[in-house]
Amino acid sequence: xxxxxxxxxxxxxxxxxxxxxxxxxxxxxxxxxxxxxxxxxxxxxxxxxxxxxxxxxxxxxxxxxxxxxxxxxxxxxxxxxxxxxxxxxxxxxxx
Numbered sequence: 001x002x003x004x005x006x007x008x009x010x011x012x013x014x015x016x017x018x019x020x021x022x023x024x025x026x027x028x029x030x031x032x033x034x035x036x037x038x039x040x041x042x043x044x045x046x047x048x049x050x051x052x053x054x055x056x057x058x059x060x061x062x063x064x065x066x067x068x069x070x071x072x073x074x075x076x077x078x079x080x081x082x083x084x085x086x087x088x089x090x091x092x093x094x095x
Contacts, residue, residue, distance in 0.1 A: 022048045
């Protein structure tokens with residue numbers, strides 16, 4: 001059972017990394033440091049969008065419209081961190 005919790009924590013760490021990479025990449029694209037017309041940049045951006053949109057979609061439907069400011073990644077990061085805390089605190093109850 002401990003292995004299952006460790007795998008869940010690993011998955012949450014990977015999701016955390018993808019969200020941080022997506023946020024940084026969106027900043028670099030908006031400040032025109034990266035160009036989506038470059039093949040590698042476009043493929044990475046499309047991959048991150050495909051991976052994270054199932055997480056972002058339900059949160060975006062709940063969040064109010066902020067007129068151009070997207071706080072969805074912040075909310076999802078907080079949720080991932082909260083899940084990580086819950087799993088770590090309750091891991092020993094199942095061992």
